[in-house]
Amino acid sequence: MADYIDLHGAEQSFGDTEAQREVRANDRQYVFHSWSAQGAINPLPIAKGEGVRFWDYDGTEYLDFSSQLVNLNLGHQHPGLITAIQEQAGRLATIQPALANDVRGELAKRIVERSFDGARSVFFTNGGAEAIEYAVRMARHHTGRQKVLARYRSYHGSTSTAITLTGEPRRWANGTLDAGVVHFTGPYAYRSAFYAETPEQESERALAHLRQTIELEGPGTIAAIILESVTGTNGILIPPPGYLAGVRALCDEFGIVMICDEVMAGFGRTGEWFAYQAHGVNPDLVTFAKGVNSGYVPLGGVVISEAIHATFENKAFPGGLTYSGHPLACAAGVATFDIFEEEQILERVRDLGERVVRPRLEAMAAKHSSVGEVRGTGLFWAIELVKDQATREPLIPFNASGEAAAPFNAVVAACKSAGLWPFAAGNRLQVAPPLIISEEDLIAGLDIIDAALDVADGYVAA
Missing domain, CATH: 3.40.640.10 (Type I PLP-dependent aspartate aminotransferase-like (Major domain))
Structure with missing residues (x-):
């Protein structure tokens, strides 16, 4: 069975370096990207999306915890x-x-x-x-x-x-x-x-x-x-x-x-x-x-x-x-x-938000010294990261970039390396998966965030 269908309608398998090379080359040569210095980016080529997941051309799987740009409420390729x-x-x-x-x-x-x-x-x-x-x-x-x-x-x-x-x-x-x-x-x-x-x-x-x-x-x-x-x-x-x-x-x-x-x-x-x-x-x-x-x-x-x-x-x-x-x-x-x-989407969003997300994020706040506050409703939550819970000093400065943003970037990298694509903004991890997400996948994604917060804890003031 094919892993994905290419631009020409042909069935393909993950690991096709030539296909990925062509996508990267066309993107870098011809596509002008928003909010970016064009020479400083290298967008990840994506081959396939399905449900709450998407895959790159190497077959690396990501659990989409950002619903792309918080728009994919019903997930990838909903029939x-x-x-x-x-x-x-x-x-x-x-x-x-x-x-x-x-x-x-x-x-x-x-x-x-x-x-x-x-x-x-x-x-x-x-x-x-x-x-x-x-x-x-x-x-x-x-x-x-x-x-x-x-x-x-x-x-x-x-x-x-x-x-x-x-x-x-x-x-x-x-x-x-x-x-x-x-x-x-x-x-x-x-x-x-x-x-x-x-x-x-x-x-x-x-x-x-x-x-x-x-x-x-x-x-x-x-x-x-x-x-x-x-x-x-x-x-x-x-x-x-x-x-x-x-x-x-x-x-x-x-x-x-x-x-x-x-x-x-x-x-x-x-x-x-x-x-x-x-x-x-x-x-x-x-x-x-x-x-x-x-x-x-x-x-x-x-x-x-x-x-x-x-x-x-x-x-x-x-x-x-x-x-x-x-x-x-x-x-x-x-x-x-x-x-x-x-699919009773509104009912399940309320249920998952209160029964699964809220208690789990509150537990993370109690466990991790880098968590200043968790807040949200439904499937729309923020984990605000700090260097010091007492003073509420943010993990990184406002509008940080470059080396100043390194601590937060390390947390985001830990999420991605574990197979989670997070919604990351400022000094916050924001939880916004597709509304069709199963309880099992929701818990799996929260587990990855929990582990990534260990990285953030390493930057907390002693």
Whole structure:
């Protein structure tokens, strides 16, 4: 039996050095990679993916604990998604967005029905960054205002407004591409900027800071507040009690649009369709991508409230995309809803998160001197690494690179050498496997992380 199928449809076996050499050569000669100095990288060629695993051309197997870029919620090569795409390609591969299409409308209907009270429609994009761009554009036209408030420790994408909204170091080199963006500090209890001693204090003080920011910027100038419902790459920061409700109240008080960025946290990652649903709030706009169809075909979008939809009832919305609501992408999205129901994805994510992940990570925190805090929900967790538990000094400095990042890189290398592909960011190992993962594989991956933390312990201050 063949190990994988190559570019030409031929069956191949692992260990074909010539095939791997060709993939590497074409990549290095012709592919320009994101977020990278092109001469400093050597991307690993991948031959095959299946379920929660993928393999390189030598046959090295990796348990995918990052769901690629936290998008592969239903895993590699899910037969339900593959079949949906094949069947849609066979009957109507593409159609322009100005025409009505059955699968596009069906997916929009399902998303609206499972989102927030007062949701009205969906504008489809090609991915998450575009969803952010269009959500902000909608908010500005709806309110007639220009400013948008966004948090530090956030990532919203790399297009112009999205990268300006982003509150982490990837923004710096891009300058200020959208002059209407203002940043503020969100809650982060473990490293509280507000000197809070309890989650409730953190929420109260973070909201007081946000209110002050609004007042100093001028409420009448602010179109929207955007925030990741659960902060993703920048730390898996779960909102403390009352925080999202408090943001909603401030938006209502000052006539500001509340945008929840669910690009990473949405579609089951936290055990809810959307992460904000665990906090009892109704946003005005919701951005999504990634898990809507596990990235099998690029797709994102904005869920739009009745009030904002009505703004464009009798005047044209100034924006559009050639591939908005692409049928192949939407077919995979509709199949995602079917699979979630058939395989009880939300129920199993909640169960595995609370019964398996939480107690195991808490045990690691008690065992390893390098673990400062563990936090998360569903299948979305962070292990924050420190040099000193008492002072909470991070294992590596903020935005470290080169030699300064060596301790953390050693931990990541230990995971990979044991067959685990981790989600690594800053000074954190973040647990985000495909939502279809079995309990056995989940435990196996956590075992590998547990062992890798021995490496991190070696860097802890004596």
